[in-house]
Amino acid sequence: MLSYFQARREEIGSFLRQMFREKGAELDHINPLGRDLVERLYRFAIRGKMLRGGLVSLGYAVSPGRPAAEPGSSERAALIGAGAAMELLQSGLLVHDDIMDRDTTRRGRPTIFHQYAERAERDGARDAHHLGEALGICAGDAAFFLAFELLSRLPVPDPQMRRALALCGRELAWVAVAQMQDVSWGASPGAPGEEEVLRLYVYKSGRYTFSLPLALGGVLGQADTRTLGRLERLGECLGILFQIRDDELGLFGDPRELGKPVGSDVREGKKTLFYSYLSRRASAEELERLDSIFGNPQAGDAELVQVRRLLERLGVRRSVRERSEAFLSEARAIIADLPDLAGEARSVLGELLEYALARTS
Numbered sequence: 001m002l003s004y005f006q007a008r009r010e011e012i013g014s015f016l017r018q019m020f021r022e023k024g025a026e027l028d029h030i031n032p033l034g035r036d037l038v039e040r041l042y043r044f045a046i047r048g049k050m051l052r053g054g055l056v057s058l059g060y061a062v063s064p065g066r067p068a069a070e071p072g073s074s075e076r077a078a079l080i081g082a083g084a085a086m087e088l089l090q091s092g093l094l095v096h097d098d099i100m101d102r103d104t105t106r107r108g109r110p111t112i113f114h115q116y117a118e119r120a121e122r123d124g125a126r127d128a129h130h131l132g133e134a135l136g137i138c139a140g141d142a143a144f145f146l147a148f149e150l151l152s153r154l155p156v157p158d159p160q161m162r163r164a165l166a167l168c169g170r171e172l173a174w175v176a177v178a179q180m181q182d183v184s185w186g187a188s189p190g191a192p193g194e195e196e197v198l199r200l201y202v203y204k205s206g207r208y209t210f211s212l213p214l215a216l217g218g219v220l221g222q223a224d225t226r227t228l229g230r231l232e233r234l235g236e237c238l239g240i241l242f243q244i245r246d247d248e249l250g251l252f253g254d255p256r257e258l259g260k261p262v263g264s265d266v267r268e269g270k271k272t273l274f275y276s277y278l279s280r281r282a283s284a285e286e287l288e289r290l291d292s293i294f295g296n297p298q299a300g301d302a303e304l305v306q307v308r309r310l311l312e313r314l315g316v317r318r319s320v321r322e323r324s325e326a327f328l329s330e331a332r333a334i335i336a337d338l339p340d341l342a343g344e345a346r347s348v349l350g351e352l353l354e355y356a357l358a359r360t361s
Helices: 002-028 032-046 051-062 074-101 112-122 128-152 158-186 194-220 225-252 273-281 284-291 301-313 316-336 343-358
Strands: none
Touching: 002 032, 002 051, 002 074, 002 128, 002 343, 032 074, 032 112, 032 128, 051 074, 051 194, 051 225, 051 343, 074 112, 074 128, 074 158, 074 194, 112 128, 128 158, 158 194, 194 225, 194 273, 225 273, 225 301, 225 316, 225 343, 273 284, 273 301, 273 316, 284 301, 301 316, 316 343
16 A cells, blocks of 8 residues: 555655746745745655545546556646645645644644744744744645646646636635634533534545545546545545544654654644543543643643543543444445446555554654
8 A cells, every 4th residue: 555655655746846846946036935935845745645646546546437547648647736736735734734733843844834933033033933923824825826726737628627626625615614613622611522523524634635635536537426426435434534543643642653742632622532532421520630631732741641541541542443443344335335446446445444543653
């Protein structure tokens, strides 16, 4: 599975390197911040796993009657360009997400806005932190606009290009609305129910991470409506599995493997599935203690250990794993129901499901 995505990653990485080289020269004519911007975005994007870019090719592989996407063909060029656009959308969302979450580390390096803030501080700028956030917002916006420019230039017939643009625009709007809910929940008391949390997972990350690139590949391969619907639901199941695992790693993971600190969801008061279950099982005394930990930016390792112990003792971690198994079973059934799925693509999707539950970063 990883070899499949590594091959797609190399294709997309090469494409992005050339694209950013050209964009750096173009934007440098506006001011030096332009070239600096594309260099930062390139370094940021290239450090990712680029799963989304690879998923575009998998979605294409499901489409019946699709032309062979041989190296050098227009079909292959379209898949690489669309995959690069997915990675740029992801970069923009992460840049903005880090600002909202006040995270200063991403993928083992300072986040984009924090890089700008550090430089502003070295340069003696007033209110360096705010300047870093403002420049980070601009950088995330630029990533979105560059992605849509790429999509508008895909070597495909105009009807397919318009469908691709509409699909991406719709999904990003859904992400924004779900993110608003996530941020609001983090600043509010109370715990949402299980179905509310799962709906957030689907629309905040699951669909744009998995449903969107799979469906985009299907659009490029001219898949029928039913196939596109199955791809989107498969993506939702994958997204939930990945998000639950993200939540688990954020509580129990190794920060050296994650490339960022653990416990940030606790300090930000994120309403995860772990939190939803825990709030319904803890005693009144335990809830009072938890209220002083969740949403507390100063919560340290000792408080995180308390949360971990409670999650284990009350069986929350086990229950979350059992919920994951249900989505894993549904995803397997969808894969089995895709008759036009080639052997390699079927194998990769199956391995991706297993990876969703076992990954450590």
